[in-house]
Structures are given as structure tokens and as C-alpha cells.
């Protein structure tokens with residue numbers, strides 16, 4: 001059987017660059033090498049796309065970049081910049097072999113988190129290049145990344161969420177008394193402040209004291225010009241994985257028990273003390289509610305391939321959607337693969353399935369295009 005040529009993209013120009021590298025290393029370690037001919041392309045923080053031919057274990061540590069640069073300088077090597085500015089679609093879908101012949105790419109797996117990767121930008125590039133890719137299309141990626149737009153879509157789908165106030169970066173200075181009053185009236189204290197477009201909890205703060213609101217807004221404003229102030233939801237953090245295209249399935253649900261006051265960046269990636277409980281100890285009707293909302297959210301946003309949907313489950317049994325992640329973390333401690341493992345799909349099989357779904361989606365899109 002001819003191997004399928006898969007290009008894995010990692011890194012990216014985002015505050016989640018490091019997380020993406022760890023995710024990609026984990027995906028690469030679990031890919032079926034009998035089936036896939038794997039190529040790796042790392043996107044540096046400055047936006048260079050470098051083909052990488054070294055050891056997978058150097059991706060997580062960041063040492064890959066030095067190796068890739070050295071290979072680039074080494075005339076004997078066939079490495080090259082995979083994508084240079086301005087984006088070249090020809091370069092995007094071909095690699096050169098030792099004889100300088102083009103080698104095609106069958107499918108791309110963009111293991112990229114956050115802006116400039118998970119937000120439709122890279123998906124747009126892949127769409128233009130006419131290459132199938134794993135995960136959501138441009139619209140679902142962009143709307144899923146933007147916490148305000150996804151809220152609007154989920155509200156329309158009848159899914160409960162935290163109330164919020166939108167603030168633009170330019171509005172912070174000079175409107176603090178007004179904003180503090182609005183929070184007191186509409187949301188109450190404590191509240192949560194977060195960038196509308198980010199991830200991995202960067203720029204997210206829990207604000208207990210009105211005096212700290214401005215600092216929290218300015219911190220979130222470092223990551224996005226649009227900021228959300230949200231009502232605090234006291235609840236357990238429950239996550240559900242979704243897999244499929246038009247008829248997606250939901251996994252069993254898991255619980256995150258953060259080691260800090262909330263699931264901040266340290267609790268996620270640094271301290272290593274946050275706990276993951278799979279399956280979550282919840283009554284079956286709550287699990288079903290979470291799964292139903294997850295599928296509804298996935299369909300409402302027009303997702304394809306995969307997404308992880310995150311919730312709060314309150315003491316009174318209320319299920320509140322927190323956010324969707326269209327390219328969830330894939331590190332060894334990440335929920336997405338663990339949830340599927342617990343639901344009967346081992347990690348290598350999950351990756352194969354995601355690649356098959358990418359081809360299925362591509363075929364469907366081609367057909368609808370041809371019909372027009």
C-alpha cells in the first residue's frame with residue numbers, strides 16, 4: 001500500500017507556540033509510520049516555515065529550530081524554507097527531494113494552537129493551496145477562536161453560557177468607573193477577564209476586587225484588542241471531545257481539577273499538579289447533557305474533524321458551556337486523546353481517523369463546488 005504523505009505543522013506565531021510544539025511531538029510519536037510518510041514543518045515565532053528532518057524529541061524542547069537552520073545552510077541537505085513571505089502556494093504543497101524533484105503533500109495536519117494557526121488563517125492558506133487538512137475549515141476555526149462570536153453562535157443554538165460584557169482595548173482608559181458599575185450591575189464579583197482571541201489561559205484573570213479590574217483588562221489587552229469580562233461560574237470543569245464531520249460523535253466526559261484557584265497557564269502546563277479524571281464522576285443525565293451540548297456546539301459552528309468542548313457543571317446540576325477548542329491540546333496530559341482512549345479509540349487510531357476525516361471533508365467540499 002502506498003503511504004499517505006502527511007505534513008505536520010507545528011509552532012506558529014502565537015502565545016501558544018510552545019504548547020503547539022509539545023502537542024506536535026506527541027502527535028508525531030503516535031502516528032502510524034506504516035501508513036504515513038511524515039514530513040515536519042516548524043513555524044518559528046517570527047513566522048518562518050522551516051522544514052525539519054531531525055529527531056522528533058527536539059521539537060518539544062525547541063532545539064529543532066537550530067537543527068533546521070543548520071540543515072538549511074548545509075548545501076548537501078535538501079531542506080529549504082517551506083514557506084517564505086509572501087506565501088507561495090507552490091512551496092506549500094511541494095517538497096524537493098535530493099534530486100530536486102517535487103514531492104507532493106497529500107494532507108496537512110496543522111497542530112497549531114491559538115491565533116495564526118487555529119483561527120482560520122493557516123486553514124485559509126491550505127484551502128487556497130487545494131490540499132486536504134485535518135480539522136475545522138476557515139469559518140469554524142475563526143468563529144471558534146473568537147470567544148465573542150462563538151458565544152453568539154452557541155446562544156442561537158440554545159446552549160447556556162456565562163453572561164459577559166465586551167470591552168475594546170481602546171475603551172479601557174477613561175471608562176473604568178463605568179465598567180466597574182456595569183460589572184457590579186450585570187455580572188457581579190468576582191468576574192473573569194479574558195482576551196477574546198487567545199488560549200492556554202494566557203491573559204486570563206479572576207478579578208475579585210473592582211480596583212484590580214483595570215490591570216486585568218490591560219493584561220488581557222496584550223493578547224487581543226477585544227476583551228471579554230465574564231460572570232464567574234462556580235462549577236466543576238468538565239470537558240468533552242467531539243470527532244467527525246457532518247455526523248460527529250461525542251466521547252465520554254472528563255473532569256479537570258486545577259491545582260490553582262482556576263485553570264491558569266501554570267496549572268495547565270507548569271505545575272503538573274492539576275488532575276484529570278476520566279470518566280468524570282457525574283450522574284448519567286449530566287453526562288448526556290454535556291455530550292448533547294457538545295455535539296450541538298460542534299454542529300452550530302460548522303466544525304469538522306475535531307473539537308473539544310469545555311463546560312462548567314454547577315452544584316445544582318446546571319451545565320454551562322465555557323468554550324470550544326477547534327485544535328485542542330495534544331500533549332501527553334491532554335484531554336482530547338485521553339477522552340478517546342477511554343471511549344475505545346487508541347491515540348494512533350485517533351490520528352489515522354482524523355486524517356481520514358480530512359480526506360472525507362475535502363471530497364465533500366470538492367463535490368459541492370463541482371455541483372455549482
Ligand SMILES: Nc1ncnc2c1ncn2[C@@H]1O[C@H](COP(=O)(O)OP(=O)(O)O)[C@@H](O)[C@H]1O
Nearest residue numbers: 162192198199200201202230231232233262263
Ligand atoms: N466565567 C468563568 N467562570 C469561572 N472560571 C472561569 C471562567 N472563565 C474562565 N475561567 C477559568 O479560566 C480558565 C481559562 O479560561 P478559558 O476561557 O477556558 O480560556 P482559554 O481559551 O485560555 O483556555 C478556565 O479553564 C477556568 O478555570
Ligand SMILES: [Mg+2]
Nearest residue numbers: 200201310323
Ligand atoms: Mg480553556
